[in-house]
Amino acid sequence: MNHAPTSVLVIDDNDDLTENIVEILDDLGVYVRVAGSGEEALEIFDERRWDLVVTDVRMPGINGIELLAQLKERSPGTPVLVMTGYADRDTRAAAHRSGALAVVHKPLDLEAFIELIERVSAAETPVLIVDDDDALCSNLTDILGEQQGVLPHPAATLELARRLAACVDFHAALIDLRLPDGDGLSLARELERRADGSRRPVIVMTGYPEALEGAEEGVEVLAKPFPVPNLVERLREIV
Amino acid sequence: MQTPDRLPVTEGANPEPSFFEEVTDYIGFGAEDSVRLREFLPRAEAHLPHVAEHFYERIFSHPRADQVISGGQEQVERLKRTLVEWMRSGLAGPHDYDYCLRRSRIGHVHVRIGLPQRYMVTAMNGMRVDFREVIDEHCRNLYDATEREALIVSLERLFDLDLAIMLETYKLAADERLRRRERLATIGQLAASIGHDLRNPLSVVQSSLYILRRRVAEDPRSSKHIEKIANQVDECDAIITRLLEMARNRPPQRSLITARELFETSLAAAAVPERIRVDDGAVEDLQLFVDAGLFKQALVNLLINAVQAQEGAGIITLTARPNPDGSALMRVADGGPGFGTETLPSIFEPLVTTKASGTGLGLALVKSIIERHGGQATAGNVDEGGAAVTLHLSSVSVPTAPTPP
Numbered sequence: 356m357n358h359a360p361t362s363v364l365v366i367d368d369n370d371d372l373t374e375n376i377v378e379i380l381d382d383l384g385v386y387v388r389v390a391g392s393g394e395e396a397l398e399i400f401d402e403r404r405w406d407l408v409v410t411d412v413r414m415p416g417i418n419g420i421e422l423l424a425q426l427k428e429r430s431p432g433t434p435v436l437v438m439t440g441y442a443d444r445d446t447r448a449a450a451h452r453s454g455a456l457a458v459v460h461k462p463l464d465l466e467a468f469i470e471l472i473e474r475v476s477a478a479e480t481p482v483l484i485v486d487d488d489d490a491l492c493s494n495l496t497d498i499l500g501e502q503q504g505v506l507p508h509p510a511a512t513l514e515l516a517r518r519l520a521a522c523v524d525f526h527a528a529l530i531d532l533r534l535p536d537g538d539g540l541s542l543a544r545e546l547e548r549r550a551d552g553s554r555r556p557v558i559v560m561t562g563y564p565e566a567l568e569g570a571e572e573g574v575e576v577l578a579k580p581f582p583v584p585n586l587v588e589r590l591r592e593i594v
Numbered sequence: 595m596q597t598p599d600r601l602p603v604t605e606g607a608n609p610e611p612s613f614f615e616e617v618t619d620y621i622g623f624g625a626e627d628s629v630r631l632r633e634f635l636p637r638a639e640a641h642l643p644h645v646a647e648h649f650y651e652r653i654f655s656h657p658r659a660d661q662v663i664s665g666g667q668e669q670v671e672r673l674k675r676t677l678v679e680w681m682r683s684g685l686a687g688p689h690d691y692d693y694c695l696r697r698s699r700i701g702h703v704h705v706r707i708g709l710p711q712r713y714m715v716t717a718m719n720g721m722r723v724d725f726r727e728v729i730d731e732h733c734r735n736l737y738d739a740t741e742r743e744a745l746i747v748s749l750e751r752l753f754d755l756d757l758a759i760m761l762e763t764y765k766l767a768a769d770e771r772l773r774r775r776e777r778l779a780t781i782g783q784l785a786a787s788i789g790h791d792l793r794n795p796l797s798v799v800q801s802s803l804y805i806l807r808r809r810v811a812e813d814p815r816s817s818k819h820i821e822k823i824a825n826q827v828d829e830c831d832a833i834i835t836r837l838l839e840m841a842r843n844r845p846p847q848r849s850l851i852t853a854r855e856l857f858e859t860s861l862a863a864a865a866v867p868e869r870i871r872v873d874d875g876a877v878e879d880l881q882l883f884v885d886a887g888l889f890k891q892a893l894v895n896l897l898i899n900a901v902q903a904q905e906g907a908g909i910i911t912l913t914a915r916p917n918p919d920g921s922a923l924m925r926v927a928d929g930g931p932g933f934g935t936e937t938l939p940s941i942f943e944p945l946v947t948t949k950a951s952g953t954g955l956g957l958a959l960v961k962s963i964i965e966r967h968g969g970q971a972t973a974g975n976v977d978e979g980g981a982a983v984t985l986h987l988s989s990v991s992v993p994t995a996p997t998p999p
């Protein structure tokens with residue numbers, strides 16, 4: 356159990372907004388730090404472990420998406436929430452590629468935001484979700500996020516997924532078979548059989564389950580499209 | 595009902611007098627032509643219905659003609675009568691600028707029904723051939739060879755003139771579309787940037803309200819005003835969303851959905867208050883192949899307008915029905931005062947509003963959404979006086995087979 360106060364780093368160039376967020380989170384006993392720019396955030400970031408980072412997109416200097424990429428470089432396992440006045444398709448896709456936990460609209464839905472903070476602080480069960488389809492990936496992230504005690508870690512590429520897996524001890528993984536930078540199956544094998552000999556449940560999602568018929572032992576195959584309740588049920592059994 | 599089930603005839607741009615002068619000059623159409631044609635009219639009169647008959651026979655030999663002429667035999671009979679009238683007025687003249695305007699208005703009718711311009715040249719050529727036949731078969735003994743030649747030249751010039759006006763009308767309509775698109779794009783870019791920037795101060799207001807709300811929970815008066823501010827912030831946010839949606843002009847991502855489902859989710863999202871009765875008796879089983887998210891946005895806008903148009907108890911009447919030709923319509927009507935006659939023609943233009951608090955984007959967004967689906971939106975008033983907006987869906991939005999293409 357994580358008994359230290361939840362820690363949140365907020366990055367936005369609007370001081371009035373960050374002041375308000377600090378006030379709201381302070382009341383909840385959350386440790387909050389504020390950065391007015393991406394550059395400042397990069398300085399503060401290494402000071403400690405953060406349960407959650409929240410960043411605006413449009414800022415002077417490096418923007419929120421670039422910041423996200425750099426933070427994920429330094430600490431792939433830290434969840435980063437991207438907030439923006441308008442999430443167009445490009446912003447959404449770029450955020451997903453760089454490993455954002457989610458993209459949310461401004462003005463922030465504060466109730467949902469606080470709920471998310473509670474979730475990240477309470478989450479004991481990290482689950483890896485690897486899919487390059489950002490709509491599906493963010494849906495899965497949402498669905499899994501609603502499960503008690505599950506912290507989803509979305510990744511759009513094998514590369515990010517491997518870096519995440521190197522620092523987060525995932526309890527389970529949900530992996531798309533076809534990824535832009537390679538085959539999800541190899542990752543599934545690596546995750547399923549850890550170096551220390553322990554095993555983790557891994558589900559591979561594919562539109563062509565026939566191609567995998569009987570090929571893998573230990574790796575579970577889920578045919579796309581799948582009914583969401585089945586998936587949730589299956590994951591609940593796993594975690 | 596004044597609300598059109600058919601698309602209405604609205605005015606399009608008119609050719610300039612200078613255009614008319616130049617084109618008559620170029621064609622060489624003059625006073626003698628007018629006189630010759632006027633004298634020809636009584637001689638041709640008896641044969642005009644036959645020419646009209648033949649004209650539509652040719653049109654219907656085209657395999658896709660019934661996509662344009664969808665109103666059945668009744669419409670064809672009406673078209674034949676108007677075509678006879680067209681021939682009569684063409685021969686009678688006077689061939690002045692007013693004539694040009696009237697012809698241009700007829701041109702706009704064809705632009706509006708989406709008839710491609712290329713058919714016009716062929717249609718007019720058919721007309722030329724038929725008129726030669728009238729002269730050669732029925733008026734042979736009325737003209738000697740030179741007179742016959744002169745009459746044919748005059749007729750050719752008349753058809754050249756009519757074709758030129760027709761094509762000019764198509765060009766003006768295309769120019770108009772382009773201008774509107776450019777205007778919308780400019781408004782869109784500006785709106786997107788303003789909307790985006792506005793969300794920052796809104797975020798501050800909204801988060802401050804969140805903090806205040808907890809502090810003043812015991813004071814009903816403060817609470818009431820905080821809720822008022824919060825509602826207005828939500829309203830601003832919704833306006834920004836509409837602006838950005840319009841600016842983005844997203845192409846539809848279609849899926850199968852019924853009209854009833856669309857109405858139901860929209861009614862829920864629009865939060866129609868208790869005081870308004872919703873009559874969905876005229877919502878028929880109608881399967882659509884449209885972008886559900888965009889359509890819901892359009893319908894929510896219409897429902898919100900309908901609510902705001904009525905103080906106290908009111909009614910919203912919903913209609914959805916297929917047309918025999920495979921197209922369909924959806925309509926939202928209210929029991930309010932209706933659209934004013936002076937605003938009606940421009941009601942779908944962005945930044946036109948009749949409400950004190952409106953931004954004039956709601957109906958513009960509705961229009962943009964339906965047009966992105968290849969349909970059209972029309973507005974009018976119902977007999978009882980309330981406003982009605984009708985979405986005309988083209989046949990591609992309405993699958994005939996159970997599975998979409």
Ligand code: HEM
Nearest residue numbers: 653659662663669676677680700703707709713714717718
């Ligand atoms: C030389 C070419 C043509 C002439 C002179 C002509 C003439 C006319 C006239 C006078 C009208 C009545 C406009 C009014 O409402 O006042 C009309 C309407 C119409 N025309 Fe044409 N037309 C021509 C070509 C065509 C062609 C090629 C088509 C279709 C394939 C077509 C389809 C229609 C339709 C659908 C209407 C509208 C009807 C309605 O109100 O129900 N026309 N046309």
